[in-house]
Amino acid sequence: MTPFLVRRTAHGLVVVAGVVILTFVIARVVPGDPASSWVGPHASAAQLRAARHTLGLDRPLPVQIWRYFRGVVTGDWGVAITTHRPVLSDLGTRAPASLELVGAALLLALAAGVPAGLLAARWRGAAPDLLVRLAAVFGVSMPSFWFALILQLVFFQRLHLLPVSGQYDPALDTTHPLSTHVHMPLVDSLVSGNWPVFTSALTHLVLPAIVVAAYPGGIIARMVRAAVLDTLGEDHVRMVRALGFAERTVFARYALKPALNPVVSVTALVFAYSLANTFLVEAIFDWGGLGSYAAAAIQSLDTPAIVGVTLFIALVYVAANLAVDIAQAALDPRIKLR
Amino acid sequence: MSDTVLVDSDLAPPGSVVTLLRRNPLLAAAAALGLLLVLLALFAPLIAPHPADAGSATHPLDTFLPPSLHHLFGTDPVGRDMFSRVLYGTRISLAVAAVVIALSIVVGVPLGVAAGALGGVVDTVLMRITDIFLAFPALLLALAFASVLTPSVTNATIAISVTWWPWYARLARGQAASVAGRPFIASCRALGLSPARTLLRHVLPNSLTPIIVQASADVGGVILTAAALSFLGVGAQDPTPEWGLLVNQGQAYFTTQWWLVTFPGAAILLTALVFNLLGDGLRDVLDPRRVVGRA
Numbered sequence: 144m145t146p147f148l149v150r151r152t153a154h155g156l157v158v159v160a161g162v163v164i165l166t167f168v169i170a171r172v173v174p175g176d177p178a179s180s181w182v183g184p185h186a187s188a189a190q191l192r193a194a195r196h197t198l199g200l201d202r203p204l205p206v207q208i209w210r211y212f213r214g215v216v217t218g219d220w221g222v223a224i225t226t227h228r229p230v231l232s233d234l235g236t237r238a239p240a241s242l243e244l245v246g247a248a249l250l251l252a253l254a255a256g257v258p259a260g261l262l263a264a265r266w267r268g269a270a271p272d273l274l275v276r277l278a279a280v281f282g283v284s285m286p287s288f289w290f291a292l293i294l295q296l297v298f299f300q301r302l303h304l305l306p307v308s309g310q311y312d313p314a315l316d317t318t319h320p321l322s323t324h325v326h327m328p329l330v331d332s333l334v335s336g337n338w339p340v341f342t343s344a345l346t347h348l349v350l351p352a353i354v355v356a357a358y359p360g361g362i363i364a365r366m367v368r369a370a371v372l373d374t375l376g377e378d379h380v381r382m383v384r385a386l387g388f389a390e391r392t393v394f395a396r397y398a399l400k401p402a403l404n405p406v407v408s409v410t411a412l413v414f415a416y417s418l419a420n421t422f423l424v425e426a427i428f429d430w431g432g433l434g435s436y437a438a439a440a441i442q443s444l445d446t447p448a449i450v451g452v453t454l455f456i457a458l459v460y461v462a463a464n465l466a467v468d469i470a471q472a473a474l475d476p477r478i479k480l481r
Numbered sequence: 482m483s484d485t486v487l488v489d490s491d492l493a494p495p496g497s498v499v500t501l502l503r504r505n506p507l508l509a510a511a512a513a514l515g516l517l518l519v520l521l522a523l524f525a526p527l528i529a530p531h532p533a534d535a536g537s538a539t540h541p542l543d544t545f546l547p548p549s550l551h552h553l554f555g556t557d558p559v560g561r562d563m564f565s566r567v568l569y570g571t572r573i574s575l576a577v578a579a580v581v582i583a584l585s586i587v588v589g590v591p592l593g594v595a596a597g598a599l600g601g602v603v604d605t606v607l608m609r610i611t612d613i614f615l616a617f618p619a620l621l622l623a624l625a626f627a628s629v630l631t632p633s634v635t636n637a638t639i640a641i642s643v644t645w646w647p648w649y650a651r652l653a654r655g656q657a658a659s660v661a662g663r664p665f666i667a668s669c670r671a672l673g674l675s676p677a678r679t680l681l682r683h684v685l686p687n688s689l690t691p692i693i694v695q696a697s698a699d700v701g702g703v704i705l706t707a708a709a710l711s712f713l714g715v716g717a718q719d720p721t722p723e724w725g726l727l728v729n730q731g732q733a734y735f736t737t738q739w740w741l742v743t744f745p746g747a748a749i750l751l752t753a754l755v756f757n758l759l760g761d762g763l764r765d766v767l768d769p770r771r772v773v774g775r776a
Contacts, residue, residue: 154612161613169625273507280761284701284753288712289728289746292735300736419621423709427732441628441713453625457617464616 147472155465160212162457167211170450171200215454221447225440230451233436238455239326240310241425241432245417247329247348248355249410256360257406260367265394267372275364282361288423291354295427298350305350308429311343351428355420359413366409370402377401404471411467415460501766508762514755522571534561535569537720548740555740557730563740566722567748573634573723574752578703581641582696589646590685590692593653598661598684608654611647619644620706627715634723637716641706645699652695656688690767698760701753708749724749 186194195201199210214220220230256279263275299307306312310328315321319339324331329348332341374380375398383397421434422441429435433452440448502509526532534540540560548555554563596607614622619641626640660666661684669679708725710716717723719730724745731741 157609158612158616161609162616165613165617165622166625169629276761280754280757281750284705284750284757286705286708286712286725286728286746286749286753288709288725289742289749292728292732292742293746296735296739296742416618416620419618419624422620422624423712437624438713441624441715444628446629449625449628453617453621456621460618461616 166454223448224445237436243327247352251356252360256363259364263368264371279361279364282357285357291427374401411463511758529565531562531565534565554744569722570724577707578700581703584642585646589649590653593650594657597654597657614647634717637710660687700756
């Protein structure tokens with residue numbers, strides 16, 4: 144286990160270093176001269192020189208990269224231009240709302256995608272298979288911002304069924320004040336037994352979670368179908384069938400289990416994708432997470448904030464991949480040998 | 482489609498494209514619709530009832546007209562015909578997808594083939610570089626690049642291409658590595674062919690099938706990403722009739738003027754759907770081993 148762990152972690156660290164350098168390129172190199180945007184269009188040459196010095200742009204590039212690196216590691220991710228607060232603390236207050244949304248969406252995607260994929264594999268080529276595969280392609284092809292608007296139109300404007308704005312009804316703050324622990328209304332209200340807020344938070348979560356779940360749901364359904372069909376072709380399943388076990392037993396006991404491994408890894412992969420997808424969805428639902436923060440930063444060209452969110456999600460992605468690889472190696476000894 | 486179909490077509494004598502399409506009705510439908518979309522894009526100026534409305538024309542007397550026979554998709558806040566605008570949007574989306582994928586192939590495939598066939602340091606360095614790019618969800622990295630460039634369709638195309646090429650480098654590398662290990666490449670070497678000639682004439686052509694499959698499957702993804710960039714304001718700018726931008730502009734009115742958002746968004750969905758189906762179908766037919774798409 145240990146050599147694998149060391150090798151895999153070292154690889155993860157190299158990727159993280161590369162990710163930091165790439166965000167440096169986006170923040171400092173691509174925009175041309177950050178100093179001129181810092182001082183504004185009417186600055187004198189002296190002001191520009193001073194700004195270059197303050198920003199460290201008069202130093203050689205390796206020194207600049209080193210300083211940027213040191214800042215990222217020590218928690219100095221720059222100051223957001225719009226909020227005038229350190230980017231990292233902005234991210235800290237915004238992340239829980241997005242994690243709540245994406246977490247709920249992934250649960251939804253798994254709850255729909257795993258049975259759907261199984262169904263498709265069980266009746267391969269028949270109507271259920273065709274239906275599931277079509278639905279999966281729809282999920283993968285759905286422009287999430289449009290899906291969000293259409294759901295709002297149908298469920299709020301026309302049917303008056305579900306709320307479409309915010310994380311829970313703010314009117315409840317006076318009648319049932321919520322004690323915050325992890326800044327996720329759903330979890331906070333559950334731990335403190337605040338049922339009115341809990342139900343409100345749950346109904347507010349439904350539509351945005353469905354929108355975010357569309358893409359991972361489609362991916363997971365396809366993945367389960369493909370993985371189960373793969374294991375069905377393996378010798379041990381043919382053996383079990385030859386021994387006369389019922390088809391249901393073959394599926395439940397012998398085909399599904401080995402198929403779960405790729406499903407776990409694809410779920411970890413779509414996690415970061417869904418975080419990025421919240422950029423398109425949160426602002427529409429007035430959801431106070433990373434996505435609406437990023438969307439606002441993009442509108443106001445707030446480069447430190449944009450780069451901060453980008454770096455954060457990339458790091459989450461690398462960490463999730465590392466965790467999955469290690470977990471899978473622990474579960475499946477064959478992986479370590481690769 | 483299913484493995485059984487594949488076995489059938491493997492055993493049958495090599496059939497024509499027609500037999501292939503008849504065996505895969507979904508692929509046939511997707512191919513027909515894809516072709517239709519390309520034709521709509523090419524002949525947009527001939528089909529559009531109001532070609533000038535694709536630009537910055539204004540018709541103050543015709544604002545916010547609901548869909549009717551005269552304006553199939555209604556009109557926008559300055560009276561432009563939405564059907565004409567959505568139709569012209571097909572050109573932009575398909576062109577962006579074509580350019581992004583072409584650039585990704587031109588950059589990624591030679592690098593990947595070189596890495597896969599040569600191995601060693603070249604391979605390690607290239608794979609670590611692609612690792613870094615692939616550590617970002619494509620939308621995220623494209624957004625970050627696009628947001629520091631001046632917003633335009635061209636710059637959005639560049640930003641997406643920058644994030645897209647590593648997939649092709651990876652794919653080509655894996656394919657080239659497996660081709661390079663086969664006996665006929667060893668015999669090329671034994672015959673005294675130069676490494677460059679071996680690479681270009683023998684390794685590259687035999688690595689192309691999965692790349693063609695990936696290219697057709699990627700059209701939908703690129704169109705969705707480009708629309709997302711425009712929706713967030715870092716892609717196409719007014720008066721370009723880009724679909725994502727049209728949805729964004731319609732957002733302010735969509736509770737009362739639903740057609741402003743509904744039609745351009747449906748165009749994105751349908752186009753992505755058609756090309757995803759096409760990519761899946763081609764993958765099943767040409768490349769049975771790679772069943773699952775990328776996340």
